[in-house]
Amino acid sequence: MSIAAYEDGFDTCEATGRRIYISASKAHVYVQRIQAKNKRNGDRHAVHAFRCEHCDHWHVGHMVSGKKTPRPIPARGEDLAA
Numbered sequence: 001m002s003i004a005a006y007e008d009g010f011d012t013c014e015a016t017g018r019r020i021y022i023s024a025s026k027a028h029v030y031v032q033r034i035q036a037k038n039k040r041n042g043d044r045h046a047v048h049a050f051r052c053e054h055c056d057h058w059h060v061g062h063m064v065s066g067k068k069t070p071r072p073i074p075a076r077g078e079d080l081a082a
């Protein structure tokens with residue numbers, strides 16, 4: 001568990017296998033990027049950043065219904081209006 005590895009960009013969560021982001025803002029930047037790309041590709045699935053209860057870092061992913069779903073955290077209130 002070295003901070004240097006996180007700063008380098010890539011590390012993955014052992015529990016979820018998702019890419020780790022060390023801060024909410026970094027995760028949200030990536031969310032914006034994915035949303036823009038998905039829109040161009042006609043993919044309307046929403047992508048969210050959420051804090052992982054296993055590794056205590058941030059992940060980005062599609063919201064999945066069904067079993068244990070991570071709590072979504074609105075990006076600076078943008079999603080609250082919905």
Ligand SMILES: [Zn+2]
Nearest residue numbers: 013052054055
């Ligand atoms: Zn995690």
